[in-house]
Amino acid sequence: MNLPKQVRLVEVGPRDGLQNEKQPISVADKVRLVDDLSAAGLAYIEVGSFVSPKWVPQMAGSREVFAGIQQRPGVTYAALTPNLKGFEAALEAGVKEVAVFAAASEAFSQKNINCSIGESLQRFLPLLDAARQHGVRVRGYVSCVLGCPYDGFVAPEQVARVARDLFAMGCYEVSLGDTIGTGTAGDTRRLIEVVGRDIPRDKLAGHFHDTYGQALANIYASLLEGVGVFDSSVAGLGGCPYAKGATGNVATEDVLYLLDGLGIATDVDLDRLIAAGQRICTVLGKENGSRVARARLAGA
Numbered sequence: 289m290n291l292p293k294q295v296r297l298v299e300v301g302p303r304d305g306l307q308n309e310k311q312p313i314s315v316a317d318k319v320r321l322v323d324d325l326s327a328a329g330l331a332y333i334e335v336g337s338f339v340s341p342k343w344v345p346q347m348a349g350s351r352e353v354f355a356g357i358q359q360r361p362g363v364t365y366a367a368l369t370p371n372l373k374g375f376e377a378a379l380e381a382g383v384k385e386v387a388v389f390a391a392a393s394e395a396f397s398q399k400n401i402n403c404s405i406g407e408s409l410q411r412f413l414p415l416l417d418a419a420r421q422h423g424v425r426v427r428g429y430v431s432c433v434l435g436c437p438y439d440g441f442v443a444p445e446q447v448a449r450v451a452r453d454l455f456a457m458g459c460y461e462v463s464l465g466d467t468i469g470t471g472t473a474g475d476t477r478r479l480i481e482v483v484g485r486d487i488p489r490d491k492l493a494g495h496f497h498d499t500y501g502q503a504l505a506n507i508y509a510s511l512l513e514g515v516g517v518f519d520s521s522v523a524g525l526g527g528c529p530y531a532k533g534a535t536g537n538v539a540t541e542d543v544l545y546l547l548d549g550l551g552i553a554t555d556v557d558l559d560r561l562i563a564a565g566q567r568i569c570t571v572l573g574k575e576n577g578s579r580v581a582r583a584r585l586a587g588a
């Protein structure tokens with residue numbers, strides 16, 4: 289087995305995990321979550337997004353969250369920005385790394401950011417220029433890489449075109465999002481094979497929602513294909529406001545357990561992570577979405 293020796297985890301819980309919550313979550317609770325995650329050893333945390341508050345009300349306090357967190361050395365605290373306006377707001381909040389997000393399906397692009405794929409890419413150009421000027425790194429996302437809630441099947445070649453454009457315009461890494469979590473390990477390997485013709489595999493990341501319970505299998509398939517960066521969400525929090533029925537991202541605790549079993553070390557303390565996940569679940573009044581956390585908390 290030729291697995292990557294190191295894996296980088298991108299913790300998206302405070303953003304992807306919380307953006308869909310209907311109940312108000314205080315800035316203090318969001319700050320506590322981010323601080324708990326960094327204390328557990330996660331080195332990359334997506335803290336929030338600078339998007340229209342009419343579209344995603346839960347992320348409206350992102351500026352305050354950035355102001356409240358304890359920034360630990362060596363940890364990247366990132367934000368989602370859909371356009372120059374969002375980028376400028378992020379910059380004002382002191383954000384040092386942002387992510388732009390496109391989709392591989394036209395219908396999802398319209399529902400999520402109210403424009404076509406082509407228009408979204410045009411919007412990102414001035415953002416990437418501004419980011420270069422300010423020394424801000426930009427990550428790219430492609431949604432619906434293994435299926436779209438509106439258009440159904442999405443061809444890997446279409447994903448590859450969008451990913452290639454994001455990479456060519458300066459995104460240092462492209463995260464491939466299985467937004468609705470329908471993809472299988474076979475689909476994942478084919479996708480990486482196609483996208484990997486244009487983009488080095490060490491510049492790709494996997495972002496698997498676990499709606500159909502395939503996320504860990506898809507991560508393993510990605511590892512076999514040489515991808516070594518994965519997005520995950522503590523306690524499996526989340527869903528997507530524009531993908532009905534989608535559950536959260538794969539739980540970070542479950543990914544750690546998988547990696548540990550493969551002999552791939554991370555610097556994350558699983559017990560502290562489980563405590564962080566359980567705390568936010570208590571705040572939200574939700575069951576913990578991590579099977580590993582549930583098992584450990586039950587004494588298994």
Ligand SMILES: CC(C)(COP(=O)([O-])OP(=O)([O-])OC[C@H]1O[C@@H](n2cnc3c(N)ncnc32)[C@H](O)[C@@H]1OP(=O)([O-])[O-])[C@@H](O)C(=O)NCCC(=O)NCCSC(=O)C[C@@](C)(O)CC(=O)[O-]
Pocket residue numbers: 304307337338339340341343344368370371373374375377389400401402429430431432465466467495497528529
């Ligand atoms: C992109 C827009 C803004 C277009 O929305 P729009 O309505 O077409 O924008 P607009 O340019 O016409 O502006 C309309 C209003 O929004 C304001 N506005 C404009 N931009 C901003 C901004 N950045 N921040 C704050 N406000 C903004 C603007 O100032 C104006 O305010 P008004 O004059 O009406 O008071 C909107 O559709 C939007 O904010 N969408 C965000 C959707 C979102 O956050 N989705 C979830 C994240 S993506 C995701 O979860 C998938 C991912 C990444 O995890 C991977 C995966 O799983 O697939």
